[in-house]
Amino acid sequence: MATIRARKKADGTVSYTAQIRLKKKGVIVYQEAQTFARKQAAQAWAKRRETELAEPGAIERAKRQGLTVRHMIERYLLEAEKARPLGESKRRTLGAIQRSPLGDVVDSDISQKVLVDYALWRMSPEGGEVKPQTAGNDLAHLGSVMSLARAAWGYEVNALAMKDARLVLKQFGYNMRSRERDRRPTLAELDLVLEHFFEMLQRRPTVIHMPKVVAFAIYSTRRMDEIARIRWQDLDEHRQAVKVRDMKNPGQKIGNDVWCHLPDEAWQIVQSMPKECDVIFPYNTDSIGTAWARACRLMGIDGLHFHDLRHEGVSRLFEMDWDIPRVASVSGHRDWNSMRRYTHLRGRGDRYKDWPWLELIVKSQVSLGGRVVNKGA
Missing domain, CATH: 1.10.150 (DNA polymerase; domain 1)
Structure with missing residues (x-):
């Protein structure tokens, strides 16, 4: 049974504390107390809690310490x-x-x-x-x-x-749904970040070769985490394709491996990487994201995410008059609705035709430093 005690406070008002003690073989196995301003409220709470605690497993649940x-x-x-x-x-x-x-x-x-x-x-x-x-x-x-x-x-x-x-x-009037991004990098913005990354490579040749990662992201339309997972064994030389493991998909992620075509420019970049590791781009996604964000901040580029490079790559293919199935063969999209949100066209033709950075990026040497591991180890 619950006990209810009245206590007079310093301001002259009275509070009522309802205390429940449950015993088993003379030993208190559970106790609980609540304080109320009115006696009737204390009595109602005690009656309700006693009924709840009489249910099977209720005491165990009440004694359970929550996990944060x-x-x-x-x-x-x-x-x-x-x-x-x-x-x-x-x-x-x-x-x-x-x-x-x-x-x-x-x-x-x-x-x-x-x-x-x-x-x-x-x-x-x-x-x-x-x-x-x-x-x-x-x-x-x-x-x-x-x-x-x-x-x-x-x-x-x-x-x-x-x-x-x-x-x-x-x-309350809040639209919590993500809006479709239409942000694409300008060629001038890419000039700035690539100049920054090449300066970093001159000072420290073993840092992430971000120029190759950035260019590959655009030409292949691959996501950052997909790029960091690609292995040499995932390449198909005859089809000029790559197996993208666990491709992001709302209905299936784990085991959702998709073969995607690599355009010529992306294939050149892949072939320019040293075959010293199982992974083609042996870089951590956190490090890639941090390097990208730092470069944009230092160059005064606002609101440009690494994922916008995929957006750029897909839009570029449509601007080159590729049809939906052909673009999907590169991007890995399964339906037009998913692909549409990446497509914001800015004219016709390939604005990367004769892009001077491509040759420089392909010819640039890569020093993996401590990232080198024996293949198959």
């Missing part, structure tokens, strides 16, 4: 990386959530209100004053973590919390 969002994400990053490398953007976003106030929230306390408050905080000056689409991206990445944590590891996560949070934010 921080631990949930930590486990997700560890387990997901075993299956396939996560994109740099997703890992960076989840890391930021871990360090935010949301990282301290325990799984059973994740409600639609908690998620809405986090999104509103992210859009405030204190949280970075991000756009609604960025806050929505945070929720999307966290949603994948919550789904796996609930289904695979038994975390006490409300299955409807994320859906309800998005509904509330929509009712």
Whole structure:
């Protein structure tokens, strides 16, 4: 039975503390207390909690110490990386959530209100004053973590919390869906970043050969993580094609291997890489992303993402009058709707015809330094 004790406070008001103690063979196995301003409220709470605690397994659940969002994400990053490398953007976003106030929230306390408050905080000056689409991206990445944590590891996560949070934010007038980007690099911007990268290579020949990575991203239309995974054994010399392992796809990721044609320029860049490693471009995606972001910042280039190079590559092929099936044979897209968001044409023809950087990039020597490993080791 619960006991209710009245306590007079310094301001003269009275509070009521309801305390529940459950014993088994004379030993207290569980206790819980709540304080209320009214006695009736304390009595109602005690009656409700006693009924709830009488259910099978209720005491064990009540005694359970919640696991925080921080631990949930930590486990997700560890387990997901075993299956396939996560994109740099997703890992960076989840890391930021871990360090935010949301990282301290325990799984059973994740409600639609908690998620809405986090999104509103992210859009405030204190949280970075991000756009609604960025806050929505945070929720999307966290949603994948919550789904796996609930289904695979038994975390006490409300299955409807994320859906309800998005509904509330929509009712508040926030469009959390990512907008289609139409950003493409200009040739002048590429001149700036490539000049920067070649200067870096002159000072330190063993740094990432970003000129080859950048040019290959444009000509092959490959994503950053795909570039870093390509092995020499993934090339088909006869078809001039590459097997893109675990290509990103909403319905299937792991095991979604797709053969993609490499245009002549991309093939030249691949063949210019030293065959000293199993991987053609033996560089870490975090390092590639950091190098790209630093170059854009130093050169005063605003809002240009590495992924925009894929956008540039796909749009370039359409500007060259390639039809949809032929472009898809390079990009790996399965349908026009997915490809359409990458296509923003700027005239006709190949603006990379006689691009002076290509010959320089192909002929440039690569020093892998400590990245060299024995093939097959």
